[in-house]
Amino acid sequence: MVTIADVARHAGVSPSTVSYVLSGKRSISEQTRVRVEESIKVLGYHPHAGARSLASSRANVIALVVPLRTDMHVPILMQFATSIVTGAREHDHDVLLLTADEGPDGLRRVTRSALVDAVIVMDIELNDSRVPFLREVGLPAVLIGFPADPSGLTCVDWDFTAAAAMCVDHLADLGHREIAFLGSPAGVFERGTGFAQRTTSGFESAVARRGLHAVVRPCEPSHSAVRDTVKRLFDDHPGLTGLVVHNEGAVAPLLETLRGLGRHVPENVSVIAMCPEDLAEHVSPRLTAVPIPAEEIGRRAVELVMSKLDGAADVPAATLVAPHLLAGESTATRHA
């Protein structure tokens, strides 16, 4: 193993000088710096992470807690994870992967043992068991999602409320008067997931504001469930001309069902989705959508956690990423 002493000897300086070259915490003459950097490269030196962590009380690692549930759309999780890893690397940090089934104990373990400096927790429930722990120990943490009481925490999420409203407004602007919302499976609501509830209430208040008629249906992402739900919907509401879908797994079945029912998109019925951009673009017709910016949320989470680590005092407690509309071919003016 190459140590800092080897580098120091090779460059003809003391170990502390090498350390200061690496950290930039003291001024170093141009000449010395270049010589040390040269030695580092020649010897292939990499500082020992454990030693560094011990001496500086900074591990340069953050923990990422991912959910294990399968009722979430997995590709989105993966987008979060990769954008967080990429973002962390840009700040010279690594990412330790934790699964949610370890619960608060997992957080306590990696945190108390100084394995990680900070944590990012995904899939926060309204009444999350990890929240009291996070609040209490005051370790730098960022939650993706909002618990019922976010006081004292740093949270970031998509603005689901605004996204749902944006869908409603888009349909209303096109003249639709009677619309429906196809949402997450009932189970997602029951386990107290804030985003599902915020989406629904965003939908409902926008509907009220625009004076539309609307109905909300949770839905399993299976073909048969979607078919049954949609059929019933049209039976009960023959005047329905607009559909908002917030359920990745239901998108393809929905389009297929509508095709099967002979209802053309967008001629007879307009469909707008809250789903990942690539899903919206890989179905036919290309979906008008308000895409979930997983990548951006992940990066924001990393930035927030990094500024907390840097000791910034002005880290915003709540960050809502604004939605934007992605034009597609699945919505059109309502034909009388």
Next chain:
Amino acid sequence: MVTIADVARHAGVSPSTVSYVLSGKRSISEQTRVRVEESIKVLGYHPHAGARSLASSRANVIALVVPLRTDMHVPILMQFATSIVTGAREHDHDVLLLTADEGPDGLRRVTRSALVDAVIVMDIELNDSRVPFLREVGLPAVLIGFPADPSGLTCVDWDFTAAAAMCVDHLADLGHREIAFLGSPAGVFERGTGFAQRTTSGFESAVARRGLHAVVRPCEPSHSAVRDTVKRLFDDHPGLTGLVVHNEGAVAPLLETLRGLGRHVPENVSVIAMCPEDLAEHVSPRLTAVPIPAEEIGRRAVELVMSKLDGAADVPAATLVAPHLLAGESTATRHA
């Protein structure tokens, strides 16, 4: 922070005794052990990971390199990842998440800095840039997948060859004489992914062995691509009665296309899939499948890496996880 010295003081022993209680590397009297364990619990002591790593040259962390590509089925990646994290935890190790885009440099970094003790690399290509590095440095590594030359490495993967053959045999046993294979997108083959090639060759040699007529088609996982491919297939081969599909994203479109073409499954055409079990079970009709045991492969990878870390000399160089058939309702005897 609670240190080992605090625990020692509280228990009235020396720090080294506490260390030996923790590691079990020297015999400790029952009495002392209990007292120390009590103190550990009372004080909420967690050994400092960096200090431990520095003193013992073992970080108790393994790196997991996941691919960033989107042409793989993401839920399977996630299954691998979670089973690896879970498995690692059972061996008292944590998992550092690396993305493939850092390439060999990422491995070098985490390895040289002693951040991790071993690595598991997923999505190995036939001519993988990380393989020379892994072979050369001889750090404990397990590859999920096989490069063209696996000599000197430890690899584990599903037995794709046998899995494809199992599909062929199943259809042949049911009397089918003319079958087709719907595989991964062309791009997956082009970038030199061993598993796609092994699957195809397994299919082809089984077909030859059973004296069947068969045709192989790569396929994009989009609805339209599947529809076009399947239509063409039946146009060119009217006698086709069996379909093997190895492409998760093509499964739902395939069933829908067949429905659209008026070809009933399994009455007119039998379909057997190589895909995750839950996908096979969540379509209608329930698919006969040879499910990809991601969970098992992940666990095996962890076990292999752990025995390498333990210095075992007899770690098998190649581990092939055997396929098994999952009965469903999508295959039936060929009707004359």
Next chain:
DNA sequence: GGACCTTGTCGAAGCGCTTCGACAGTTGCC
């Protein structure tokens, strides 16, 4: 031209742990 900064470098302490050798006390054996 002395008092005072500034700049660049060094030596040494110490982070919390593991592990080696030492050793007191006990047990076993002829």
Next chain:
DNA sequence: GGCAACTGTCGAAGCGCTTCGACAAGGTCC
């Protein structure tokens, strides 16, 4: 009953790094 072997515990060294205080050398100012 004396010697050997074992058991359980301790003290100290050292893992590789960061960081603090010290300090020499060179500038600046009146």
